[in-house]
Amino acid sequence: MAKAGKTSATAGKAPARKASDNSGAYLRMYRQMLRIRAFEDQANQLYLSAKMPGLTHMYSGQEAVAVGICEALTPEDKITSTHRGHGHCVAKGAEFREMFCELLGKAEGYCRGKGGSMHIADQSNGNLGANAIVGGSMGIATGAALSARRLGRDDVAVCFFGDGATAQGLMYEVMNMAALWKLPVIYACENNGYSEYTKTAEIAAGSLIARAEAFGIEAFSVDGQDVLAVNELAGRLVARARKGEGPFFIELETYRYHGHHVGDINRDYYRSKDEEARWKAERDPITNFARWLVAEGVAAQDELAGMAAEVKADAEAAVAHALEAPYPDVSEVDMHVFVETAA
Amino acid sequence: MREITLSKAVNEAIAEEMRRDPTIFLIGEDVAEAGTPFKVLSGLVEEFGTERVIDTPISEPGFMGVAVGAAMTGSRPIVDLMFGDFLFLVMDQLCNQAAKTHYMSGGKLKVPLVLRTNLGATRRSAAQHSQSLHALVAHIPGLKVAMPSSAYEAKGLMKTAIRDDNPVVIFEDKLMYQEKAPVPEEEYLIPFGQANVVREGRDLTMVATSSMVQVALAAAHALEGEGISVEVIDPRTIVPLDEATILNSVRKTSRAMVIDEGHQSYGITGEIASRIGEKAFYHLDAPVVRMGAMDVPVPFSPALEDLTVPTPEGVAEKARKMLRGELFDGA
Numbered sequence: 001m002a003k004a005g006k007t008s009a010t011a012g013k014a015p016a017r018k019a020s021d022n023s024g025a026y027l028r029m030y031r032q033m034l035r036i037r038a039f040e041d042q043a044n045q046l047y048l049s050a051k052m053p054g055l056t057h058m059y060s061g062q063e064a065v066a067v068g069i070c071e072a073l074t075p076e077d078k079i080t081s082t083h084r085g086h087g088h089c090v091a092k093g094a095e096f097r098e099m100f101c102e103l104l105g106k107a108e109g110y111c112r113g114k115g116g117s118m119h120i121a122d123q124s125n126g127n128l129g130a131n132a133i134v135g136g137s138m139g140i141a142t143g144a145a146l147s148a149r150r151l152g153r154d155d156v157a158v159c160f161f162g163d164g165a166t167a168q169g170l171m172y173e174v175m176n177m178a179a180l181w182k183l184p185v186i187y188a189c190e191n192n193g194y195s196e197y198t199k200t201a202e203i204a205a206g207s208l209i210a211r212a213e214a215f216g217i218e219a220f221s222v223d224g225q226d227v228l229a230v231n232e233l234a235g236r237l238v239a240r241a242r243k244g245e246g247p248f249f250i251e252l253e254t255y256r257y258h259g260h261h262v263g264d265i266n267r268d269y270y271r272s273k274d275e276e277a278r279w280k281a282e283r284d285p286i287t288n289f290a291r292w293l294v295a296e297g298v299a300a301q302d303e304l305a306g307m308a309a310e311v312k313a314d315a316e317a318a319v320a321h322a323l324e325a326p327y328p329d330v331s332e333v334d335m336h337v338f339v340e341t342a343a
Numbered sequence: 344m345r346e347i348t349l350s351k352a353v354n355e356a357i358a359e360e361m362r363r364d365p366t367i368f369l370i371g372e373d374v375a376e377a378g379t380p381f382k383v384l385s386g387l388v389e390e391f392g393t394e395r396v397i398d399t400p401i402s403e404p405g406f407m408g409v410a411v412g413a414a415m416t417g418s419r420p421i422v423d424l425m426f427g428d429f430l431f432l433v434m435d436q437l438c439n440q441a442a443k444t445h446y447m448s449g450g451k452l453k454v455p456l457v458l459r460t461n462l463g464a465t466r467r468s469a470a471q472h473s474q475s476l477h478a479l480v481a482h483i484p485g486l487k488v489a490m491p492s493s494a495y496e497a498k499g500l501m502k503t504a505i506r507d508d509n510p511v512v513i514f515e516d517k518l519m520y521q522e523k524a525p526v527p528e529e530e531y532l533i534p535f536g537q538a539n540v541v542r543e544g545r546d547l548t549m550v551a552t553s554s555m556v557q558v559a560l561a562a563a564h565a566l567e568g569e570g571i572s573v574e575v576i577d578p579r580t581i582v583p584l585d586e587a588t589i590l591n592s593v594r595k596t597s598r599a600m601v602i603d604e605g606h607q608s609y610g611i612t613g614e615i616a617s618r619i620g621e622k623a624f625y626h627l628d629a630p631v632v633r634m635g636a637m638d639v640p641v642p643f644s645p646a647l648e649d650l651t652v653p654t655p656e657g658v659a660e661k662a663r664k665m666l667r668g669e670l671f672d673g674a
Contacts, residue, residue, distance in 0.1 A: 078416060080412075109449070110448075110449070110451075111447060111449035111451065112449030112450070113449070114448075114449050115447040115449065119448070121447070121448040121451060121452055123448070123451050123452055128412070128415055129447070129452065133435055133440075136435060136436075136439060136440060137412075137440075138408065139404070139405060139409050139410075139411060139412055139436055139440075140408060140412035140440065141412060142405075142409050142412060143408060143409035143410055143411055143412020143413035143414070143415070143416070143420075144412040144413065144416045145412075146412070146413050146418075147412065147413035147414075147417055147418040148416065150368060150418060151366065151417055151418065153417075169404070170405060170408060170435075170436075173400070173402035173404060173405025173408075174402075174405045174408060176402065176405070177405055177406070177409060180400075335450070336445055336448075336449060337445070337446055337484050337485055338445070338485065338487070338509050339445055339453045339455075339507075339508035339509050
């Protein structure tokens, strides 16, 4: 029956394992976290320099969640993402160029500029799309799991959502169905402590994992700043979901470094600068993982620094490309309202 | 030709399509053993099993969302929404998710699903089980909307809806489930966006949807005895709308009425009347007349409910006035 395991290692402390066994995967995860951070740094700059239309929501600080989970998935596995979704998109295999083009509304973007930051979808890697309705994709992820099982495929669906989305009724409706029908879906609740501009403690009564347990769904809490802990748990649950033992629920404790969106600059009224500084200094998922990789002899400090420089250069090149890339032709405005059906 | 009920016609359409395509499944409340409260789906679970005829909890947004996700990943769900009034419960999943996914993804994702539901008052079911809410979804780009007016139409339009790669909402008139019409044994489909000229006439065009086609036909029959020749057009789908057939008819008759069971204000009648006004103005001998349901919540009492929807008598009376030039209040 439902059991809530505390699988986390304390942040910054390495789980006991032989790092040499799996160095390729570790370095890949490190690189993916660097890529998310670099992407967000560039996106933030684009906003601050008024080069990006609209606004966007930064994933910085939460990298270990997306990477730890997506590293446990195949390209055929599906994810649904959120308004704070760049991290999921990168972690599931997307390219910088198409992503930056999408953020800037360019034709070369993943959605030909029609979706923008809040609707990036990359179906070639199983990303069914970010969603600008909080909690709006919970049915979609659950349906993807139903579809996979009905059609005899073994892919698993992961639904990323924030702590704020646990206040939406849809979550309870679809968790009920997923549990009744034993669907291969994993509900990944990224608890970054804030529901927009409000502390989660002020909007969520009781325990988050207990919500899933009420449906008989096995639920877990994990340190969302520890990519290895996230990946180890995700790997186990994905394998079990694939065998028909799902659904599962994971609460990942994490932190967003920026405000609710890029324009949420003066936020002292709901969150102190001290608190932000503390998380960045003590629980940064990239810094802590780097320290572990060096301590375990997986990579030398200068190799990791070289990787960071390379990733940053990639991001800068992609931004430069996207800034120069053409907008969609005006003829595209009423294209894709409907699929042209032959029938 | 054999005659079957509208209920049977829908059942046949779904069964035929499910036999043809294993990616189709049915999902909704009490669709399996119960076969829905109207028994439209009776027998399907026996043939296709509970893996393809899926009973859900009473969670309309939930199963609508599940269907959207399934449709995005290779399945072709048919969602059964027990009453059209429950559309309000599924609006986010239908209008923010299903309708926009293809567009927002730049054409990369698609959502081939059918939402079958119903409309129609005078069943003494009061304000939350009697509404005709097709205008709500017709307003949202990305959704197709079909409105069958008979058993024949219901079967052909349902089969087309199931094969369409877009989200389609199909409204059946719940008062017509037991009405019979000739339906061929052999397979046929009715294409979307091609209106049906149900009856030809010279003096007046009636554009009518769903069961209002039957109301218009009854009115036309009564008027025929008085020397008034009415053309009746059934658009079949309001999205896409076959404007050309409607405009051609109006150019011929010079007068038009639009009859629909949705509330008259901000509805289908206003939309079609406006298009006629914009595009056939110089052919018109009179303002286009709208007849929708009254702008009141549907009352329970039979004495009141019957007043709220267009009737053959009411339609015929308006037509007579129109032809006498008496309609122009304050003009």
